[in-house]
Amino acid sequence: MLRNLALLAASCLFAHHASCHDASSPQDHLSAASVPAKRVAIIGAGAGGSSAAYHLSGYASAAGIATNITVFERAPYIGGRSTTVHAYDVPSMPVELGASIFVQVNQILVDAAARFNLSSDGLGDAIAVEGEDDDDKGRDLLGVWDGHQFVLTTPDDMGWWDKAKMLWKYGLAPIRTMQLMKKTVGAFLNMYDAPHFPWTSISEIAHELGLVDASAATGAEFLRKNGIGEAFAHDVVQASTRVNYAQNLALVNGLISMVCMATDGAMSIDGGNWQIFAAMATAATHDIRLNTTVSALAKQADGTYLLTPSTATTGAAAAPEAFDEVILAAPYQFANITFTPHPPKHVPDAIPYVRLHVTLFASPHRLSPAAFNLAPGTPVPRVVLTTLGADDAPGTSPDDNRSRAGAAGFFSISTLRTVRHPRTARREHLYKIFSPAPVSGAFLAKILGVRTEFDDGESDVGEDAAGRRGSVTWVYRKVWDSYPYEWPRVTFEEVRLDEGLWYTSGIEGLISTMETSALAGKNVARLVVDGWVGRGEETGGRGGVGKEGDEEGVKEL
Numbered sequence: 323m324l325r326n327l328a329l330l331a332a333s334c335l336f337a338h339h340a341s342c343h344d345a346s347s348p349q350d351h352l353s354a355a356s357v358p359a360k361r362v363a364i365i366g367a368g369a370g371g372s373s374a375a376y377h378l379s380g381y382a383s384a385a386g387i388a389t390n391i392t393v394f395e396r397a398p399y400i401g402g403r404s405t406t407v408h409a410y411d412v413p414s415m416p417v418e419l420g421a422s423i424f425v426q427v428n429q430i431l432v433d434a435a436a437r438f439n440l441s442s443d444g445l446g447d448a449i450a451v452e453g454e455d456d457d458d459k460g461r462d463l464l465g466v467w468d469g470h471q472f473v474l475t476t477p478d479d480m481g482w483w484d485k486a487k488m489l490w491k492y493g494l495a496p497i498r499t500m501q502l503m504k505k506t507v508g509a510f511l512n513m514y515d516a517p518h519f520p521w522t523s524i525s526e527i528a529h530e531l532g533l534v535d536a537s538a539a540t541g542a543e544f545l546r547k548n549g550i551g552e553a554f555a556h557d558v559v560q561a562s563t564r565v566n567y568a569q570n571l572a573l574v575n576g577l578i579s580m581v582c583m584a585t586d587g588a589m590s591i592d593g594g595n596w597q598i599f600a601a602m603a604t605a606a607t608h609d610i611r612l613n614t615t616v617s618a619l620a621k622q623a624d625g626t627y628l629l630t631p632s633t634a635t636t637g638a639a640a641a642p643e644a645f646d647e648v649i650l651a652a653p654y655q656f657a658n659i660t661f662t663p664h665p666p667k668h669v670p671d672a673i674p675y676v677r678l679h680v681t682l683f684a685s686p687h688r689l690s691p692a693a694f695n696l697a698p699g700t701p702v703p704r705v706v707l708t709t710l711g712a713d714d715a716p717g718t719s720p721d722d723n724r725s726r727a728g729a730a731g732f733f734s735i736s737t738l739r740t741v742r743h744p745r746t747a748r749r750e751h752l753y754k755i756f757s758p759a760p761v762s763g764a765f766l767a768k769i770l771g772v773r774t775e776f777d778d779g780e781s782d783v784g785e786d787a788a789g790r791r792g793s794v795t796w797v798y799r800k801v802w803d804s805y806p807y808e809w810p811r812v813t814f815e816e817v818r819l820d821e822g823l824w825y826t827s828g829i830e831g832l833i834s835t836m837e838t839s840a841l842a843g844k845n846v847a848r849l850v851v852d853g854w855v856g857r858g859e860e861t862g863g864r865g866g867v868g869k870e871g872d873e874e875g876v877k878e879l
C-alpha cells in the first residue's frame with residue numbers, strides 16, 4: 323500500500339468494469355440506408371467525451387442504429403486534462419503534464435489500452451525507475467514531509483521488518499483503512515452493473531449505493547467514525563488527498579479519501595495516457611474538430627439543436643449545424659455556450675475548481691538534504707509527499723493557498739526519472755512539482771541546494787537564465803483547473819440537462835478521475851441509445867441493447 327502511495331504523486335485514478343464496442347451482425351444494418359443516421363454532437367474530447375463517442379458508436383451499432391458523431395474540442399489535441407509535453411522540447415521524451423496514472427480496477431481504461439494495443443508500464447512517470455544512479459541505492463522511495471520533518475519514509479520494497487514498524491507506529495489503522503477502502507470502493511463499483519447501470523441521476527445512485535455515507539462527511543470525520551487513528555490519517559491518507567486533489571483531510575469528503583487509497587496496479591501508457599482517448603474518439607468517428615469551440619446552442623421546435631461552432635484561435639463563427647442529441651463533456655461553467663431560446667431546464671451550479679500549478683524541470687542536481695532538514699549526505703526520498711504541520715490550519719478558502727499548502731508550501735515533488743540532456747549528454751534528473759501557487763526561482767534554488775536563483779516567469783519553456791548556467795536546464799509550467807473542491811455533499815448535477823442535452827461532468831462532483839469521467843461518458847451513451855430504442859428508432863436486428871452492462875451483441879474490449 324505505501325509503495326503505491328508513491329505513484330499518487332502523479333494522480334489517483336479509480337474505477338471498474340468492462341467497456342463495450344460494436345459486434346453487430348449484417349442483418350442489423352439491412353434497413354440502415356432508409357433511416358437517417360442519428361446526428362450527435364459531443365462537446366469536449368477529454369475522457370468523458372471520447373468515451374461517450376466510443377460507447378455511443380458501439381451501443382448504437384449493436385441496436386442497429388446508424389450514427390453520425392461529431393466531436394468538438396477547443397484544444398489542439400484529444401485528451402483534455404490528460405496530455406504530455408516533451409522534455410527539452412525533444413519529441414522522444416514525453417512527460418505527463420496532467421493525469422499520469424490509472425490503476426488496475428480502472429477497467430474502462432485498462433480494457434481500452436488492451437483493445438487498442440497501447441503499451442503500458444507499471445509505474446509511468448510516478449517514480450524514478452529509468453537509469454537509476456548508484457546513489458539511488460539505499461534511497462527511500464517515499465517520504466511524507468510536514469514542512470519541518472519527514473513524518474514517514476518508506477523503502478522501495480518494504481520487508482517484514484518495515485511492515486512491523488508500520489504496525490508498531492500506527493496500530494491497526496493501515497489494515498482498517500484498507501478494509502474501509504475496499505468496502506467503499508465495492509459500493510461504487512456497482513455503478514457499472516445492472517440493475518444500477520445505466521443511471522439517470524447521480525444523486526439517486528449515490529444514495530442508493532450508500533456512497534453518501536462517505537461523501538457527506540469530511541475525510542477526517544469519516545476515518546474517525548470508522549475507528550482509524552488520527553496519526554495514520556494525518557501522515558498517510560492526507561498525504562494522498564493532497565497529492566491527488568490538493569485538498570486536506572479536514573475539508574475533502576470521505577469518499578475521496580477512500581478513492582485515494584485505491585492504488586493497486588498503478589500503470590500508465592508509454593508516450594502518454596491521452597492515447598487511450600485519442601484511440602476511442604477516432605474509433606468512433608472521423609469528424610473530430612480540434613481548435614473548435616461551440617459558441618451557441620439553439621433548441622428547435624422539433625427537439626433538435628442548432629450548434630454554432632467557432633474557430634478557437636480567431637473566434638470566427640461558422641454556419642450552424644443541426645444535431646439530434648448533444649453531449650456536453652466539459653464543465654458547464656467553463657463551456658461559455660449561449661443557449662437559446664432559453665437556458666437548459668437544469669443548469670449546473672458553478673463550483674470552485676482547484677487551481678493547480680504544475681512545474682516540470684530538469685537539473686543535474688539531486689534534491690538537497692538541507693532543504694528537508696536532513697543531515698549532509700542523507701539521500702532525499704525520490705517522491706516527497708506532504709502533510710500539514712502541527713501548527714498548520716487546513717485552509718477554508720480556495721484562495722487561501724498558504725493555508726492549504728501548510729508549512730511545506732507544496733503538495734508533492736517527484737523525481738520522475740534520470741535522463742540525458744540531448745545536447746550535452748549529461749545525466750540529469752527530471753522533476754515534477756504540484757503546488758497551489760507558482761514555484762519561485764528561490765524555491766527551486768533551495769530544494770536543489772544551489773545559490774543561483776531562477777527566472778520566476780510564468781511562461782518560461784525551455785532553458786532560462788539559470789539553465790544556461792547549468793543548474794536547471796529545462797522548465798515547463800502549467801496551471802490547471804484540475805478538479806473541483808471535493809467538499810462534503812449529498813446532491814449532484816443532473817445527467818440530462820434538457821431533452822436531447824446530456825452532461826458528463828456532473829460526475830466530477832462525486833469523484834473526479836479519468837476513469838470516472840470515462841464511465842460518465844459510457845453511461846450517457848447508453849442512456850441516449852436506450853432512448854432511441856425506446857422510441858422504436860432502431861433500423862432492424864435485435865432492436866435493443868438489453869439490460870446488462872455487457873449485453874449480447876456488444877463485445878467487451
